[in-house]
Amino acid sequence: MAIPRKSIAVLPFVNMSSDIENEYFCDGLTEEIINALAKIKQLSVTSRTSSFYFKNKSVTASEIREKLEVATFIEGSVRTSKKKMRITVQMIDTVDDFHFWSETFDRNPDNIFEIQDEISLFIAEKLREHVGHIEIEDKLVAPIDVPVAIYREYLKGRYYIMKLDYKNSIKGINILKDVIHKSPNFPNPYLDINLAYINMGTMGLLPAFEAYEKAQPYLSKALVLDPNSSRSQLNLALIECWQNWNLKKAYEHAHKALEMQQADDIYLTISNFLTVEGKLDAAHNYLEKALQLDPYAAINHHYKGFLYYLKEEYTTAIPFLKKALELDPKLPFPPIYIGICLLLSGKSNEALTYFGSLKGVSVKDLTKLGGETMCYAYLNETEKCNDGLKELETYLSTALVDKALTFLILVNALLGNDEKVVDLITQAYNNHLPLILVLNPSPILKPLKTYKGFKDIMLKAIPDNDNYKQKKKYKQALLNKDEIEKYTKELEQIMMDYKLYLNPDLSLKDLASYLELPTNYVSQLLNLGFQKNFSEYVNTFRVKEFKERVLLKENKGLTIMAVAYDSGFNSKTVFNTFFKKIEGITPNTYLKSNS
Structure with a gap:
């Protein structure tokens, strides 16, 4: 590569x-x-x-x-x-x-x-x-209006919370609380305390409900003090998705964060949102960018495995989930999906053995109990399955209600109890539990996607979800004004992030796969949103790339066509024609006038 x-x-x-x-x-x-x-x-x-x-x-x-x-x-x-x-x-x-x-x-x-x-x-x-050339601002690090001694204390607190275990996280939180007491208008410690609690809730070191409840006041204060940083925008995106169930606003905040800073957790977050909508190919593309920037982040490998699980490519998913555990044995999510992938790939006894062998955090977060109960449902071991269901129900009035409901829904789906599944999902919806959004792309719930009760709840939670609308994507009018505005922004972001135009074999179908729209919709999008056809749109990027590359010192020894080919063109005639059409002069004239 x-x-x-x-x-x-x-x-x-x-x-x-x-x-x-x-x-x-x-x-x-x-x-x-x-x-x-x-x-x-x-x-x-x-x-x-x-x-x-x-x-x-x-x-x-x-x-x-x-x-x-x-x-x-x-x-x-x-x-x-x-x-x-x-x-x-x-x-x-x-x-x-x-x-x-x-x-x-x-x-x-x-x-x-x-x-x-x-x-x-x-x-x-x-x-x-x-x-070679990169645009550099006059300042890259903004000064912080706190005394140096307090900033050093802040670094100390962050040092401990980034160790990501319970003992050090609590130690770091206490140091950061002292920093807040001394400098109440310094936003960073609020964001980091919020991060510490969210991490502990996510990893099962604290009950999720308790962790998020403790995190919220710190995030709220940070947003008042500094609403426009990339970290604040990312947190706002997470709130809009998981708490407010407003994906449109979630995307807006996430893309604002991405404009300020290209970071793996922002790409991962956008991948999460696309997953909620069931746009798994587009989610995979954003996840690959996160992995490129952070190849040793356990959560990125987990999510790649999770996406393969959602695509029902179970044997492909397992190595990525295992890699995540290798990088971070405390991560609570991979064991759930390793076991489920074994189960759904026909290895039910192996899955039962796997869930039964889990220890530590996985026991606390119901993975062992829930996983075994799923296996008993799959194996038609009715008595053991019913015992598991009864035990899971005892957690519905505890802080583990989210996880208990998730497993109860999945087990009943495997048993074919569709009405019971809808009842449980209705409970989750009425309690505004985030698990609702994760159920949308679940392969285990695939048979319920045509069930009216299930569709109704999914449309309430995700009003713009095309999976449950009556073929809205394929309506005769194709894209309306708002959709054109939305997808033009998405396409521009994708072209900047992935530099798709450097692929000389790029096709309209390829662009459509990134946007997860039918090809004829993307053709209309280019015509109405950019007033260009496919070739004009893509070659505009290639001409811009050529203009930057041809002036670099490292390319002085290359011919004009060598640089053009490096910029994505695959034909001398096409390159010369488009360059003159866009710039009004020939490539040779451009090079001479800028030498």
Whole structure:
């Protein structure tokens, strides 16, 4: 696979001081540089989880190239004393395996925000010199209006919550609460406490209801203090989807977050929303982008397996789910779907053995009980199945109601108790439980998709869900004005994110698969939304790409047509015709006038 030239990973800076306090700063500096570089739209930046996978590990350039698929990586170290901080930074080309830039910064540790911005800008400038043009803002790290001592305490609290276990999360939350007491208008600790509780609820370290209830006030305060950051927009997107069931607004906030910063968790979130709608191919495309940016994030591998499960490709799903557990054995979701994939692929006894062997967090979150009960339903072991159902029902009045209802719905679906399933789903709907949205694409509930009671609830929860409308997608009028506006924005985002135009064999059908619309709808979309046909639309992107590439120092030795082919064209005649049509001059004239 070709490594994108404009791609970079920032490995955790090494603490060269004996003071543990400096460890917090090293991790914080690394994160801040990752976040700063991620603001550069033309640059693909490996996310935190995958960068920190290599913390305290000795790695070679070839290993980083192979495992993170980046052309460049940063490594550095920090040594501090009371009045002096020495930061060394090196930039390594993974393709040719050489250090092409290094710098030592001797600075006053009190100027922490200026240091972060200065180093981020230095890295961006040196990278631009090496890989070609990228647009860089004047500032990449905005200063924070808090004293340096309090900011260091904040980094300490974040250091502990990012360890992701219960004990350290609580320790980090308490430190961050103290930071809030000292600087009540500093939004970051509110967002991080919210994150800590959400993580604990998601991983089963706290009951989900309790965790989300504790998280909410901190998120609300953070949104008042800083509503326009990418993290705030992402949190708003999650609220609109899972709490308000408003997918239109959820997409709006998620895409705003993506405009500010390309991050794997934003791509994963959009993939989640597409999954709710049953748009599994489009969800898969966004998930692949998340994996590209964060290949060592357990949740990304889990979600890839989950999508294959939803597509009923059970044997394909299992390795991804197992990889997720290998990266994070505490992640509670993969065991559920490993067992269900075994069950639905005809290995019911193996599935029963698997669920029966689960220990630890999976016992607490009902996976063992629910999974075994599903197996008994599948195996027609009526007495054991009924015992399992009765035990699951005892949890309906507890904090585990969400998980209990999920398993009760799935077991009754396997038993063919359609009316009971609709009754249970109605309970979930009346209690506004988020599980409603996850039921929509479930393969186990596939037989109920034509059942009126089920369709009615799904349409109430997801009013724009095309799966349950009477063939709205195929109405004679094709796309209306609002749909054209929606899909033009989606298509532009997809073209920017995936650079589909670089594929010389790109077809109208390919674009349609990304939007999950019939091909004739996309043809109409291009005509009405862009006033272009397919060739005109795609070749406009290719001409723009050519204009950028042909002026790069690294391409000076290439012919005009070599650069055109690299930009996605596959015909000299088409290239020359479209270039002159769009630019009004020939490629040769353009090159001479810009040399």
